[in-house]
Amino acid sequence: MNALRCQGDAAARSPVRERRQRRAGSRERGRPAQVECNRDVREGARPRGDAWIRVEANRLERLRLQSSGMGVSRENVATKIALEGLTKSYLGMLPVLDDVSCKIDEGEFYYLTGVSGAGKTTVFRLLLLIERPSSGTIHFDGEDITRLTVAEQALHRRRIGMVFQDYRLLASDSIEENVALPLRVAGYRGSRLRKKIELQLEQVGLAHRRRDGVAGLSGGEKQLVSIARALAFDPTVFFADEPTGNLDHTMAHRVMELIRNLHQAGCTVIVATHDLTLIRAFRARTLLIKDRKLHEVRLAEQRVSG
Ligand SMILES: Nc1ncnc2c1ncn2[C@@H]1O[C@H](COP(=O)(O)OP(=O)(O)O)[C@@H](O)[C@H]1O
Numbered sequence: 001m002n003a004l005r006c007q008g009d010a011a012a013r014s015p016v017r018e019r020r021q022r023r024a025g026s027r028e029r030g031r032p033a034q035v036e037c038n039r040d041v042r043e044g045a046r047p048r049g050d051a052w053i054r055v056e057a058n059r060l061e062r063l064r065l066q067s068s069g070m071g072v073s074r075e076n077v078a079t080k081i082a083l084e085g086l087t088k089s090y091l092g093m094l095p096v097l098d099d100v101s102c103k104i105d106e107g108e109f110y111y112l113t114g115v116s117g118a119g120k121t122t123v124f125r126l127l128l129l130i131e132r133p134s135s136g137t138i139h140f141d142g143e144d145i146t147r148l149t150v151a152e153q154a155l156h157r158r159r160i161g162m163v164f165q166d167y168r169l170l171a172s173d174s175i176e177e178n179v180a181l182p183l184r185v186a187g188y189r190g191s192r193l194r195k196k197i198e199l200q201l202e203q204v205g206l207a208h209r210r211r212d213g214v215a216g217l218s219g220g221e222k223q224l225v226s227i228a229r230a231l232a233f234d235p236t237v238f239f240a241d242e243p244t245g246n247l248d249h250t251m252a253h254r255v256m257e258l259i260r261n262l263h264q265a266g267c268t269v270i271v272a273t274h275d276l277t278l279i280r281a282f283r284a285r286t287l288l289i290k291d292r293k294l295h296e297v298r299l300a301e302q303r304v305s306g
C-alpha cells in the first residue's frame with residue numbers, strides 16, 4: 001500500500017486563492033488577526049465512557065480558566081484555520097456556538113469533543129460552508145471563507161477531505177464508482193479518472209477490490225472507501241466526524257492509523273469523537289465544546305504517536 005499523500009504548501013496552492021489572485025491581479029491578502037481559545041486542565045482521573053467529557057467540563061468551571069496559550073503561534077507555522085467571534089444559531093434556537101474564537105495551525109491534529117448535541121458536527125458544517133455563521137469570521141489559509149462566492153465555495157470544499165460516521169456511500173454502487181463520484185463531478189474522465197481512483201484505493205488498501213459492491217462490505221471497509229473518496233483532491237485538511245463510532249476495535253484502529261498517516265503526510269486533521277480509548281491510543285490535542293464555547297483541554301496533549 002502506498003503511503004498516504006497530502007498536499008504541503010496549502011496557502012500557495014489554494015484553488016480559491018489562485019482564482020482570486022487571477023481575478024485581482026495577484027493582490028496579496030492579509031493574515032487574520034491573532035485569536036484565542038481557552039486552554040486548560042491537566043490530565044487527572046480517567047473516567048470511563050463519556051463521563052470524562054463531563055469531568056473535563058466541570059474542571060473548566062472550577063479552575064475559572066482564562067484565555068491563554070492557544071492563540072500563541074509556534075514560530076514559522078502558518079495558521080490553517082482561524083475562527084473569530086463565531087456565533088451559530090439555528091432558526092429560533094439558542095446559539096450552538098456563541099462568540100467562539102480559536103486558531104489551528106497548519107499540520108496540527110486535534111480531537112473535537114463534547115456531549116451529544118454540543119455542536120461538533122456544526123463546526124464541520126461551518127468549516128465546509130454547508131452552514132453559514134450567524135456572525136463572526138472563519139479564515140482558512142488566511143482568507144475569510146464566509147465571503148466566498150458560490151463557485152469559490154465549491155473550490156474551497158475540495159481542499160477538505162471529509163468522512164462521516166455513517167460513511168455516506170451509494171449502497172447500490174461499487175467501491176470504484178463511489179470513489180469516482182466527486183472526481184466525475186470535477187470533470188475527470190477515462191484513464192485520468194481510472195488512475196486517480198486506483199491511487200486513492202491503493203492508499204487505503206482496497207485497490208484489489210475496486211469492483212466489489214459497497215453493500216457487501218463491513219462497516220470498517222465502508223469507512224475505508226469513504227476515506228479513499230475523501231482523498232479525491234489531495235486535501236490539505238482532513239475532517240472526520242465520529243469516524244469510528246460504528247466500528248469494532250480493530251477496524252477503529254485501522255481507520256485511525258490511516259488518519260494518523262494523513263497527518264504525518266502534512267494534513268491538518270480534526271477528528272470529532274467521544275471515544276476516550278481512541279484518544280488515549282492515538283494521542284493528540286483536544287478541543288472540548290462546552291456551554292457554547294470551545295476550550296482546549298489537556299486530556300491527551302501529546303502529539304499523535306500511536
Ligand atoms: N439543521 C439544524 N437545524 C436546527 N437545529 C440543528 C440543526 N443541526 C443541528 N441542530 C442542533 O444544534 C445542536 C448541535 O448539533 P450538532 O452540531 O449535530 O451536535 P453534535 O455533533 O455535537 O452532536 C443540537 O441541539 C442540534 O439539535
Ligand SMILES: [Mg+2]
Pocket residue numbers: 120121122241
Ligand atoms: Mg455530530
